[in-house]
Amino acid sequence: GEQVEQRPPHLSVREGDSAVITCTYTDPNSYYFFWYKQEPGASLQLLMKVFSSTEINEGQGFTVLLNKKDKRLSLNLTAAHPGDSAAYFCAVGTGNYKYVFGAGTRLKVIA
Amino acid sequence: DPKIIQKPKYLVAVTGSEKILICEQYLGHNAMYWYRQSAKKPLEFMFSYSYQKLMDNQTASSRFQPQSSKKNHLDLQITALKPDDSATYFCASSQGTVNNQAPLFGEGTRLSVL
Numbered sequence: 001g002e003q004v005e006q007r008p009p010h011l012s013v014r015e016g017d018s019a020v021i022t023c024t025y026t027d028p029n030s031y032y033f034f035w036y037k038q039e040p041g042a043s044l045q046l047l048m049k050v051f052s053s054t055e056i057n058e059g060q061g062f063t064v065l066l067n068k069k070d071k072r073l074s075l076n077l078t079a080a081h082p083g084d085s086a087a088y089f090c091a092v093g094t095g096n097y098k099y100v101f102g103a104g105t106r107l108k109v110i111a
Numbered sequence: 112d113p114k115i116i117q118k119p120k121y122l123v124a125v126t127g128s129e130k131i132l133i134c135e136q137y138l139g140h141n142a143m144y145w146y147r148q149s150a151k152k153p154l155e156f157m158f159s160y161s162y163q164k165l166m167d168n169q170t171a172s173s174r175f176q177p178q179s180s181k182k183n184h185l186d187l188q189i190t191a192l193k194p195d196d197s198a199t200y201f202c203a204s205s206q207g208t209v210n211n212q213a214p215l216f217g218e219g220t221r222l223s224v225l
Binding site (some may be wrong): 031046049089099101103 | 144166167215216217
């Protein structure tokens with residue numbers, strides 16, 4: 001079945017710096033990709049959907065890249081601020097109502 | 112107001128006992144899921160249901176039994192509880208019959224088994 005590897009597991013950056021989180025997946029037939037943010041003690045909040053026909057998505061303060069050839073998905077937080085400190089998870093929709101999540105990246109933004 | 116309601120928010124149980132985790136969603140979604148999050152396995156898929164039918168089961172143990180009495184309900188019964196079952200259990204739901212719909216998550220039930 002689909003396997004998702006997320007790197008790095010922990011990331012510490014200074015305020016104003018960028019932070020890049022990467023996920024690689026194994027199933028070339030995977031079509032749907034998502035990023036979630038989880039603050040300590042809270043639930044998962046959907047940040048972005050990324051579909052196979054889209055290579056770049058931009059949200060508020062972040063950019064998502066999808067490279068289907070390399071089976072790689074990345075989240076780039078530009079100009080990170082302390083409010084971005086959280087765990088981030090990528091998820092891959094594999095069909096038949098199953099979503100496989102990466103192990104998460106714990107991001108700490110230092111003021 | 113939360114659209115996916117999980118009850119209780121915190122739960123303490125003794126080893127060997129049985130508990131039921133409640134989940135109701137008011138988003139009109141037709142698919143519901145259970146995930147488990149612990150220090151050992153960050154976010155682990157357990158079950159998926161669509162229109163009250165089991166779609167996928169990745170839980171090896173029969174001690175975990177989902178129960179769907181209504182389309183917008185998916186409870187999780189856990190029997191013969193073990194300390195290793197201690198985790199946060201998240202219920203999620205999505206709309207649609209393909210995976211382009213992101214699952215949305217409830218607040219979770221934090222289970223501690225003593």
